[in-house]
Amino acid sequence: MNFQSHSSFATRNLRIIITLLFLVGIATLNSPLTMRTLGQGRALPDGPGKIETQKLCTQCHDLDKAIAPRQDKTGWAGTVEKMVAFGMTATAGDVTLVVDFLATHYPADDVPPIRVNQATAIDFESGLGLRRSQASAIIRYREANGPFKTIEDLKKVPGIDTAKVDARKSRLIFE
Numbered sequence: 001m002n003f004q005s006h007s008s009f010a011t012r013n014l015r016i017i018i019t020l021l022f023l024v025g026i027a028t029l030n031s032p033l034t035m036r037t038l039g040q041g042r043a044l045p046d047g048p049g050k051i052e053t054q055k056l057c058t059q060c061h062d063l064d065k066a067i068a069p070r071q072d073k074t075g076w077a078g079t080v081e082k083m084v085a086f087g088m089t090a091t092a093g094d095v096t097l098v099v100d101f102l103a104t105h106y107p108a109d110d111v112p113p114i115r116v117n118q119a120t121a122i123d124f125e126s127g128l129g130l131r132r133s134q135a136s137a138i139i140r141y142r143e144a145n146g147p148f149k150t151i152e153d154l155k156k157v158p159g160i161d162t163a164k165v166d167a168r169k170s171r172l173i174f175e
């Protein structure tokens with residue numbers, strides 16, 4: 001192998017490596033994970049309090065988690081109070097704006113159905129009001145036993161809060 005062909009071999013390899021790095025970079029930038037990390041997972045609807053909600057509710061977790069529940073104003077006030085207890089710093093004015101914004105755009109009667117056999121742990125947590133350990137127990141049980149056919153199947157998950165499941169039964173979709 002003379003010097004000439006050795007060098008073009010190296011150049012070709014380098015070119016392949018650069019192309020691969022470029023593709024990996026593009027894939028990473030477009031992945032839902034990256035979008036979520038950047039806080040762009042879901043845009044908030046326009047309205048008073050949008051900016052404050054965006055600012056306050058992205059400090060510790062992503063916005064998707066913050067806006068997952070559907071509850072009335074009292075419920076939202078309770079959630080926001082809980083976040084203050086977790087260390088959220090906000091002026092009283094901001095809190096009022098945020099609670100009004102959340103209660104307007106994510107009200108109690110707007111609860112989305114829960115597709116039991118497709119739902120993620122976060123869907124179970126927010127949709128059924130379950131603790132994280134119970135939500136992940138459902139996922140493990142589903143992986144081990146296959147799709148749930150009825151609410152009775154769902155209630156067989158070890159440790160699950162069956163009262164909460166019953167309370168939301170009209171919203172559960174088994175298919």
Ligand code: HEC
Pocket residue numbers: 053056057058059060061065066067068069079080082083086087088089098102
């Ligand atoms: C100081 C940090 C912090 C800020 C700021 C914050 N949260 Fe949280 N939030 C937490 C922690 C800690 C949890 C519980 C652990 C977890 O689920 O990640 C949580 C969980 C949640 C949950 C899951 C259900 C629950 O009640 O535990 C919701 C909903 C939520 N936050 C909404 C909000 C909203 C709305 C805002 C903006 C007003 C907000 N968070 C701002 C720390 C914060």
